[in-house]
Amino acid sequence: MNPTSTAVMGAVFNLNHPAHVLHWHFISLTVSNVIVMGLMLVVFALAIALPFPGAARRRGGAS
């Protein structure tokens, strides 16, 4: 594989380094995993908070 095609296929973020790791007592988590867990919490909260399209109409009419 030549360097040009490698550049084209390169990731948006520079991944050419060891993973960044967060330490807290015996807990050790990579930053990427922490971001994914944070995103899951955000999606969970949004799924509860955001109204579903047509939900009010359906509840108003016959089920």
Add this chain to the structure above:
Amino acid sequence: MSAPTTERSWTVRVREAGVGALPPEKLLPDSQPTYVASWIYIFGVASLASLAVIIGSGTILALKGPAWWHYTGVGHFFNSVHMWSVELFFFVMVVHLWGKYWMSAWRGGRARVWMTGAITFLVAVPCALTGYVSQQNFDAQWISTQAKDAMNSVGVGAFFNLTNFGQMYSYHVLLLPLAVVGLVVAHVLLVRRHGVVPPIELDRRVGS
């Protein structure tokens, strides 16, 4: 010797038990209760959709082989589709699990629905792990030599050897996917049988 009567044949008994447990209108309903119109209820079907992409992309990878998925552009694409659909599967499955946990989805005789879902999650973890060690690259070698210590520490290393590629590949493309798909089918059929769990306050109102 007299032939067995039609009513006593095993096919009739299986059919009657199947239709009794899941009549067609329950198996393939044309509507759902109004409380299902909420974003929190979409993560189960999102898990199913990602699982379908995992199985489809994995089948193509298995047909074409490691030289294809490592050295061709289309192979890289399907390799990435497979990996990211697994990421998505776990992401939406965890949100589905949280949603069902906080609405106590085992209520109303739905214990088996909850248990099949929880076991699916547990079986999906080694299914993904065996995939990481089946990549046929240095990443796979690194993960297998690191993870074998975890397996040995819990006493399963003797029959689940992460450095045995043939064994891991068989687990990844046959045994564990079969278990995951079987559990998911059972989970969905149980949901159809018992219905989607209602919100807790609705349950209380009906009960009072």
